[in-house]
Amino acid sequence: MDKIFDLISQEDKYQQEAIRLIPSENFISEEVKKVLGSNLSNKYAEGYPGRRYYQGNKYIDEIENLAIERGKKLFRVEHMNVQAYSGSPANLAVLLALLKPGDKICGMRLADGGHLTHGHPGITFSGKYFESIQYGVNQEGVIDYEAVAEMVNKEKPKLIFCGGSAYPWKINWQRFSEIASSVNAYLIADIAHIAGLIAGGVHESPVNYVDIITSTTHKTLRGPRGAFIGVTKRGIKTAEMKGDGELNKKIDKAVFPGLQGGPHMNAIAAMAVAFGEASRPEFKKYAQAVVENAQVLAETLKAAGIRVFGTENHLMLVDCGVGRGKEMAVKLENEGIIVNANMIPRDQGSPMKPSGIRVGSPAMTTKGWGKKEFEEVGKRIAKVINS
Numbered sequence: 066m067d068k069i070f071d072l073i074s075q076e077d078k079y080q081q082e083a084i085r086l087i088p089s090e091n092f093i094s095e096e097v098k099k100v101l102g103s104n105l106s107n108k109y110a111e112g113y114p115g116r117r118y119y120q121g122n123k124y125i126d127e128i129e130n131l132a133i134e135r136g137k138k139l140f141r142v143e144h145m146n147v148q149a150y151s152g153s154p155a156n157l158a159v160l161l162a163l164l165k166p167g168d169k170i171c172g173m174r175l176a177d178g179g180h181l182t183h184g185h186p187g188i189t190f191s192g193k194y195f196e197s198i199q200y201g202v203n204q205e206g207v208i209d210y211e212a213v214a215e216m217v218n219k220e221k222p223k224l225i226f227c228g229g230s231a232y233p234w235k236i237n238w239q240r241f242s243e244i245a246s247s248v249n250a251y252l253i254a255d256i257a258h259i260a261g262l263i264a265g266g267v268h269e270s271p272v273n274y275v276d277i278i279t280s281t282t283h284k285t286l287r288g289p290r291g292a293f294i295g296v297t298k299r300g301i302k303t304a305e306m307k308g309d310g311e312l313n314k315k316i317d318k319a320v321f322p323g324l325q326g327g328p329h330m331n332a333i334a335a336m337a338v339a340f341g342e343a344s345r346p347e348f349k350k351y352a353q354a355v356v357e358n359a360q361v362l363a364e365t366l367k368a369a370g371i372r373v374f375g376t377e378n379h380l381m382l383v384d385c386g387v388g389r390g391k392e393m394a395v396k397l398e399n400e401g402i403i404v405n406a407n408m409i410p411r412d413q414g415s416p417m418k419p420s421g422i423r424v425g426s427p428a429m430t431t432k433g434w435g436k437k438e439f440e441e442v443g444k445r446i447a448k449v450i451n452s
């Protein structure tokens with residue numbers, strides 16, 4: 066047998082045994098896994114349902130339509146594209162659809178909890194091919210909305226991202242919509258981390274406030290690795306008002322043929338299954354438990370005298386002392402607790418030597434963990450940090 070199978074079975078065992086607290090990770094269902102490993106990955110289907118460049122897509126079309134239908138219903142959007150290979154390409158497709166190279170974009174700084182694709186300067190596509198202005202958080206780690214409004218008013222970006230990868234608070238969609246409207250900018254909500262909380266009804270949806278929603282499907286949403294781009298009513302109107310034409314078509318064209326070739330149909334089918342799972346009552350309970358469990362963990366750490374940013378969602382940033390984040394993450398790994406080192410707001414360390422760890426509840430909540438287990442693991446983490 067190929068050595069890979071041996072490694073996979075070791076990884077399987079490791080995933081079962083270790084305590085998984087990386088907030089972007091989750092455990093997919095057996096159904097999602099089955100669909101990912103299906104023969105759908107054999108098929109080429111460039112184009113969209115009813116408009117393919119290859120023959121033999123009669124079932125494939127139905128599968129993609131089902132994914133789109135379920136996704137639209139779950140996130141209450143007017144149009145959905147499910148072909149982006151992952152969250153990063155989904156964001157790039159939005160940039161390609163709406164902007165020209167050199168246009169000004171605005172997003173949250175990576176060090177303050179934003180994502181690479183939101184205009185991180187220097188090395189990323191979004192930061193190199195667009196002019197990027199970035200906002201951040203205040204002392205408490207909360208977005209400084211006043212400062213965002215002021216900067217946007219002065220710099221007049223054409224597109225604004227809200228949403229992040231290490232932001233432990235609810236996002237004020239309405240405030241962002243006011244800010245974006247004041248300069249006629251497109252507003253994109255990147256809900257990669259919180260899609261499951263929104264689908265589960267524990268976080269307000271941005272659907273009435275933003276033009277486009279982008280998201281991965283593999284984080285709190287608990288689906289396959291993949292992404293969707295949703296166009297809202299407001300987005301369709303914004304594009305018309307700006308004389309940009311039909312937003313739905315622009316998005317689809319940007320994904321294919323603008324950025325990608327053949328869609329990964331196994332992932333798209335698995336997405337349809339995950340959307341189905343996320344629309345059931347059990348998923349509401351799951352999403353509620355994710356937030357409650359994260360709060361218990363945060364309170365346990367705080368009770369041990371540790372500074373914690375958060376939480377109103379599934380994750381928190383934990384202050385481990387200046388520059389000690391990576392060291393703590395490694396120590397915890399040795400104890401079977403998997404987290405990642407992360408910058409904290411106003412970090413006195415550096416990106417290579419951050420002061421915090423990022424901890425979240427989605428994966429272990431899927432495993433059936435409740436408040437008791439999160440309190441226990443909180444005490445173990447506190448012991449490591451305080452020693």
Ligand SMILES: *Cc1c(COP(=O)(O)O)cnc(C)c1O
Pocket residue numbers: 089151152153154156179180182228229230255256257258281291
């Ligand atoms: C994870 C994430 C992405 C990117 O997803 P990949 O699938 O890793 O490319 C984009 N935006 C945000 C806010 C994320 O957290």
